[in-house]
Amino acid sequence: MAKHETPLLDQLESGPWPSFVSDLKQQAEVRAKNEAGIEFQMPQDCCEDLLGVLELSYKHGRTHWKHGGIVGVFGYGGGVIGRYCDQPEMFPGVEAFHTLRVNQPAGKYYTTKYLRDIMELWNRRGSGLTNMHGATGDIVLLGTTTPQLEEIFFELTHRLNQDLGGSGSNLRTPADCLGQSRCEFACYDTQDLCHFLTNEYQDELHRPAFPYKFKFKFDGCPNCCVASIARSDMSFIGTWKDDIRIDQDAVNKYVENDPAYPPEGGAHKGSRDWGEFDIEKEVIDLCPTHCMKFENKKLYIDDANCTRCMHCINVMPRALKPGKETGCSILIGAKAPILDGAQMGSLLVPFMPVNAENDYEEITDLIDKIWDWWMEEAKNRERVGELLKRQGFQKLLEVTELKALPQHVQYPRENPYVFWREDEVPGGFTRDIKEFRKFHQR
Amino acid sequence: MSDLLNDKEAATKAVVDFIKAKSKTKSKFYFKDFAKVFPDDKLRAIKKVINQMVKDEVLEYWSSGSTTMYGLAGQGKQHASEGEE
Numbered sequence: 001m002a003k004h005e006t007p008l009l010d011q012l013e014s015g016p017w018p019s020f021v022s023d024l025k026q027q028a029e030v031r032a033k034n035e036a037g038i039e040f041q042m043p044q045d046c047c048e049d050l051l052g053v054l055e056l057s058y059k060h061g062r063t064h065w066k067h068g069g070i071v072g073v074f075g076y077g078g079g080v081i082g083r084y085c086d087q088p089e090m091f092p093g094v095e096a097f098h099t100l101r102v103n104q105p106a107g108k109y110y111t112t113k114y115l116r117d118i119m120e121l122w123n124r125r126g127s128g129l130t131n132m133h134g135a136t137g138d139i140v141l142l143g144t145t146t147p148q149l150e151e152i153f154f155e156l157t158h159r160l161n162q163d164l165g166g167s168g169s170n171l172r173t174p175a176d177c178l179g180q181s182r183c184e185f186a187c188y189d190t191q192d193l194c195h196f197l198t199n200e201y202q203d204e205l206h207r208p209a210f211p212y213k214f215k216f217k218f219d220g221c222p223n224c225c226v227a228s229i230a231r232s233d234m235s236f237i238g239t240w241k242d243d244i245r246i247d248q249d250a251v252n253k254y255v256e257n258d259p260a261y262p263p264e265g266g267a268h269k270g271s272r273d274w275g276e277f278d279i280e281k282e283v284i285d286l287c288p289t290h291c292m293k294f295e296n297k298k299l300y301i302d303d304a305n306c307t308r309c310m311h312c313i314n315v316m317p318r319a320l321k322p323g324k325e326t327g328c329s330i331l332i333g334a335k336a337p338i339l340d341g342a343q344m345g346s347l348l349v350p351f352m353p354v355n356a357e358n359d360y361e362e363i364t365d366l367i368d369k370i371w372d373w374w375m376e377e378a379k380n381r382e383r384v385g386e387l388l389k390r391q392g393f394q395k396l397l398e399v400t401e402l403k404a405l406p407q408h409v410q411y412p413r414e415n416p417y418v419f420w421r422e423d424e425v426p427g428g429f430t431r432d433i434k435e436f437r438k439f440h441q442r
Numbered sequence: 443m444s445d446l447l448n449d450k451e452a453a454t455k456a457v458v459d460f461i462k463a464k465s466k467t468k469s470k471f472y473f474k475d476f477a478k479v480f481p482d483d484k485l486r487a488i489k490k491v492i493n494q495m496v497k498d499e500v501l502e503y504w505s506s507g508s509t510t511m512y513g514l515a516g517q518g519k520q521h522a523s524e525g526e527e
C-alpha cells in the first residue's frame with residue numbers, strides 16, 4: 001500500500017491525459033521492489049514522500065518547498081538548484097531534493113547506452129526521476145541529497161564525459177534544433193554553432209557574473225522548432241538572402257493532387273478528410289505579404305517582399321526550398337513572462353553569415369558587445385530584453401555599432417521629434433551669442 | 443586593470459571589508475555590487491577575480507535557481523533560516 005494517502009493527486013489521474021502522478025507512483029513502486037538490486041544512495045521511499053508532500057501542498061494551497069541555498073559543486077556557480085522540504089519530519093525522504101541540470105548534447109542526440117548510463121547513475125545516486133527536457137533544453141535530474149552532489153558530478157564528468165548545464169545568473173545551456181543533421185530546411189549548421197559557443201563560453205556558463213540569466217537558442221530556419229524567437233535572449237534563426245528555389249513541375253504535381261505529393265509532406269493525412277489541395281486557398285491566400293501568384297501553371301514569388309515565413313515551403317516541400325545563400329538572422333531580447341509580461345525577440349541583424357572557418361568571429365564579436373553593454377547597464381535581475389526596452393533600440397544599435405536598417409522598423413513613428421546627439425550637430429550645442437546677434441536682433 | 447584588482451591580497455581585503463561593512467543589513471550580494479569596490483575596472487575583469495575568491499573559499503555562491511548571489515563563505519543565512527533573524 002502507498003505510504004501516504006493521496007486522494008487529491010489520484011483525482012488528477014482521472015483526466016484524459018497521461019499523468020505525472022501515475023509516473024511518480026510507478027517510480028515509487030519500482031524503487032520499493034528494487035528488482036535490479038540497486039544500492040540506493042538516496043532514501044528508497046523518496047518518491048512516496050514526494051507524492052505525500054505534493055498532496056499536502058494541494059491540501060494547504062501552499063508550497064512546502066524552500067528553494068535556494070549554497071548547494072553547488074566545487075568551482076561551479078550553476079547547474080545545481082537547491083530544494084528543501086519544510087516538513088522534513090513528515091517527509092524525510094525529500095528533506096533535501098536538489099535538482100541537477102545536465103548539458104544536453106547538440107540536437108539532443110543520444111545513444112541508448114548513454115541514456116542507460118545516465119539512468120544507472122541517477123537511479124543509484126538520485127530519485128530516478130527526470131524531466132526530459134527542461135525549458136532551457138537541459139536533461140533535468142530531479143531530486144538528490146547534498147552529499148550526493150559531488151559524487152554525481154565526479155561520475156558525470158569523469159566516467160560519462162558529461163558536463164552540467166547553467167542555472168542562476170549565468171549563460172544558460174545553449175539549445176538548438178537538429179538542423180542539418182536531419183532537416184532539409186536548415187540554413188546553417190545549428191549543432192556546430194551551438195556546440196562551438198557552448199565551449200567558447202564555458203566560463204560564462206559556470207561562473208555567474210551576469211545581472212540575470214542569458215539564453216542562446218539556434219533554429220535552422222524560421223519554423224523555429226526550439227522557439228528561439230520567443231524563448232531566448234539572443235536567437236539565431238536560419239534564413240536566406242536569394243530567391244526561394246522553385247521546381248515548377250513539382251508545384252503542378254501538388255496542384256494536380258498527385259498522391260506522391262501530399263501537402264505538408266503528408267503530416268495531416270488521415271486525421272480527417274481535407275478535400276482536394278487548393279493552391280490558392282492553402283498557399284497563395286495565406287502568404288502574409290501577398291507576394292505570390294499562380295498563373296498559367298506557373299508559380300511566381302516576389303522575393304523582395306517575402307518575409308521568409310516558411311508557409312509555402314512547409315506546404316509544398318517537394319516543390320519549394322529555401323535559397324542557396326544562407327545564414328542567420330539575429331534577434332535580441334525574448335523572454336518568458338516574469339516581470340513585464342512575455343516578450344518576443346527584436347530583429348537586430350537581418351542577415352549574418354554563419355562561418356565556422358573563422359570561428360564564427362562576426363557572431364562572437366556581436367555577443368561580446370551585447371554582454372559588455374548589458375553587464376554595465378542592466379539593473380540586478382534585468383534581462384537584456386528589458387534593458388532594451390528601457391534604453392531603447394537606438395542604444396542597442398549604438399553599442400553594437402550597427403546601422404539602422406528598414407528591417408528594424410516595426411511601424412511608422414508616432415513622434416515627430418528627432419533627437420540629435422551633440423556630436424551629430426555641427427558646432428555642438430553651445431553657440432557664440434555675439435556671432436548669433438550679428439544676424440539676428442533681440 | 444587597476445592596481446587594486448591586480449593585487450590579489452589587497453583586492454580580497456577590499457571585498458571582504460566591503461561585505462563586512464554591510465553585514466548588519468545584508469549577507470548576500472549581487473555580482474554588480476562589487477563594481478563599487480573596483481570603480482575603475484571592467485566587469486568582466488572583476489568577474490575573474492571574484493570567482494577566484496570563490497575558488498579560494500573566501501566567498502561562496504548562493505543560488506535561488508534563477509539568480510546567483512555572493513556572500514562570505516560560511517557566513518550569513520543559509521537555506522534553513524532564510525529571511526529570519
Ligand code: SF4
Nearest residue numbers: 177183186220221225
Ligand atoms: S527549425 Fe527549421 S531547420 Fe530546424 S528542425 Fe525546425 S524546420 Fe528544421
Ligand code: SF4
Nearest residue numbers: 287306307309310312
Ligand atoms: S515564405 Fe511566406 S512570405 Fe515568403 S513567399 Fe512563402 S508564404 Fe510568402
